[in-house]
Amino acid sequence: MITTIVVALITAVFGPIAVAWARSKFEKKAEQTPMAEALEVSKLINDQLENLMNELNCDRVWIAQFNNGGNFYPTGKSIQKFSICYELVTIETPRVQQTFQNIPVSLFPKVLNKIYKDGEIEILNAESEENSFGIDALTNQFKTKSISMVGLRSLDNHLIGVMGISYTQEHNVISSEWDYIRKQSGVIGTLLSEYLYKTNKN
Numbered sequence: 001m002i003t004t005i006v007v008a009l010i011t012a013v014f015g016p017i018a019v020a021w022a023r024s025k026f027e028k029k030a031e032q033t034p035m036a037e038a039l040e041v042s043k044l045i046n047d048q049l050e051n052l053m054n055e056l057n058c059d060r061v062w063i064a065q066f067n068n069g070g071n072f073y074p075t076g077k078s079i080q081k082f083s084i085c086y087e088l089v090t091i092e093t094p095r096v097q098q099t100f101q102n103i104p105v106s107l108f109p110k111v112l113n114k115i116y117k118d119g120e121i122e123i124l125n126a127e128s129e130e131n132s133f134g135i136d137a138l139t140n141q142f143k144t145k146s147i148s149m150v151g152l153r154s155l156d157n158h159l160i161g162v163m164g165i166s167y168t169q170e171h172n173v174i175s176s177e178w179d180y181i182r183k184q185s186g187v188i189g190t191l192l193s194e195y196l197y198k199t200n201k202n
Contacts, residue, residue: 041195048188049088052165055180059168062087062096065161069102080105093168096142110134116159120150122173146171150185154193163188
């Protein structure tokens with residue numbers, strides 16, 4: 001209950017600010033091309049990820065976006081997948097981005113259902129099969145000990161992606177860190193939502 005109230009307060013305070021800020025960043029310029037737009041939003045998001053790395057002193061931060069890469073036969077129903085599109089790591093930490101491309105959401109039902117329903121998850125020990133929400137086999141090979149994930153939502157509250165923050169050592173995210181993660185997820189979700197909406201509209 002308290003978490004819900006805190007998230008609502010953060011959204012109420014930072015939501016309008018993030019929307020106004022994102023819109024000002026994406027104002028159409030006559031000479032702006034789709035490539036220029038893509039590079040601009042990538043820079044803005046990477047700036048936010050750098051802020052997260054510096055503030056949380058984590059080893060890896062990434063963003064996965066959902067897509068419907070292909071269709072089931074014979075119904076034609078879309079296959080829901082995700083790809084890691086943004087990632088920053090420390091020098092000693094291996095990258096996961098190339099491994100997680102066009103992954104069916106059905107491979108990670110526990111963790112994604114938890115994020116879809118509750119908005120976030122914290123796994124203190126990803127090496128523990130009991131508490132890993134089914135991702136232990138994958139986190140172990142990438143030196144991930146603790147991982148926190150939060151859903152990224154569009155302006156109309158659709159889940160459009162997931163942001164992950166991980167550590168190679170056990171790390172319990174404290175309340176002030178969660179506040180910062182939620183604030184940043186709101187900003188990044190707004191940036192992605194504005195960019196995707198504008199791309200579809202154009």
